[in-house]
Amino acid sequence: MPQLTRRSMLAGAAIGALAPLAPAQLKAAAPAAGKQAPSFYRSKIGDFEVTVISDGAVQIQVQPAMVRNTSIDEIKAALAAAYLPTDHYWNQFNPVLVNTGSKLVLLDAGNHASRSPTTGKLREGLAAAGVEAKDIDLIVISHFHADHIGGIRTADNALAYPNAEIMVPAGEWAFWMDDGNMSRAPASGPVRNTFENVRRIFGSIADKVTKYEAGKEVAPGIITIATPGHTPGHASFIVASGSGKMVVQADVTGNPAINLRNPGWHTAADMDGPMAETTRRKLYDMVAAEKMPISGYHYAFPATGYAEKDGDRYRLVPVNWNPAL
Numbered sequence: 001m002p003q004l005t006r007r008s009m010l011a012g013a014a015i016g017a018l019a020p021l022a023p024a025q026l027k028a029a030a031p032a033a034g035k036q037a038p039s040f041y042r043s044k045i046g047d048f049e050v051t052v053i054s055d056g057a058v059q060i061q062v063q064p065a066m067v068r069n070t071s072i073d074e075i076k077a078a079l080a081a082a083y084l085p086t087d088h089y090w091n092q093f094n095p096v097l098v099n100t101g102s103k104l105v106l107l108d109a110g111n112h113a114s115r116s117p118t119t120g121k122l123r124e125g126l127a128a129a130g131v132e133a134k135d136i137d138l139i140v141i142s143h144f145h146a147d148h149i150g151g152i153r154t155a156d157n158a159l160a161y162p163n164a165e166i167m168v169p170a171g172e173w174a175f176w177m178d179d180g181n182m183s184r185a186p187a188s189g190p191v192r193n194t195f196e197n198v199r200r201i202f203g204s205i206a207d208k209v210t211k212y213e214a215g216k217e218v219a220p221g222i223i224t225i226a227t228p229g230h231t232p233g234h235a236s237f238i239v240a241s242g243s244g245k246m247v248v249q250a251d252v253t254g255n256p257a258i259n260l261r262n263p264g265w266h267t268a269a270d271m272d273g274p275m276a277e278t279t280r281r282k283l284y285d286m287v288a289a290e291k292m293p294i295s296g297y298h299y300a301f302p303a304t305g306y307a308e309k310d311g312d313r314y315r316l317v318p319v320n321w322n323p324a325l
């Protein structure tokens with residue numbers, strides 16, 4: 001068997017580059033697509049069909065302020081260890097659709113169409129997966145950041161899912177709809193923006209929104225769990241059918257290379273860093289011990305895998321793409 005060495009590969013490349021192509025081998029160049037197709041990924045949890053749908057992604061510049069309690073060099077090393085660029089990363093958004101057999105339940109709603117040309121792709125993804133917006137029965141929200149609630153409304157601010165009941169964590173509603181809390185927020189910046197956006201999204205439908213206590217089952221097989229820290233009322237979901245169970249963790253971690261791999265890191269996105277860390281370790285210890293599949297809103301598409309314990313850290317093992325359901 002020929003030995004592949006760096007030298008033989010370079011020599012081969014050079015020979016390839018020099019060999020002239022016969023005219024019959026020349027093909028017309030196809031234009032580059034320049035974008036991904038609408039992306040969705042299905043798996044089965046018991047009798048439920050779970051579909052992760054990409055709402056797109058935005059590029060984030062890597063900055064020292066991204067993590068409060070580590071250095072920029074450590075952040076870059078963590079990204080490099082995950083084979084990612086160290087100057088930026090793509091923050092991805094992955095809502096989850098659960099077909100329970102009797103209901104279509106959307107867990108989080110993606111970004112508002114106005115955010116960027118590379119986000120707000122959820123409805124396109126749903127259509128590609130054969131689901132029309134009017135068919136969604138229930139939207140369950142994890143928390144009130146704009147990348148999770150913006151897509152409740154269309155570009156012209158109509159309700160994007162006209163027949164869906166909307167359920168939100170009571171703790172999020174209590175915190176973000178409180179005008180006193182809003183008055184104490186900095187005059188500008190992400191927290192102020194969130195208070196204002198929450199009012200834009202929910203203000204005119206306040207009496208139609210159902211507030212749920214985390215810990216309750218909000219639909220058959222969809223159990224909410226309190227996972228505070230990222231925001232005060234942040235909730236995650238356990239999707240359970242038969243012997244199958246999956247955790248949909250929303251923003252308990254963001255990019256796995258950052259604070260799944262380094263659960264002690266307190267990111268700028270976590271409003272209460274120490275509480276977010278406590279929540280993270282508790283949830284991931286449970287998921288690792290029970291070998292449960294887990295879906296993360298900001299994991300790389302298809303945003304599903306298994307978390308392994310690695311000392312006092314975790315490692316994400318991405319799900320194996322499954323051709324058959």
Ligand SMILES: [Zn+2]
Nearest residue numbers: 145147251297
């Ligand atoms: Zn988020």
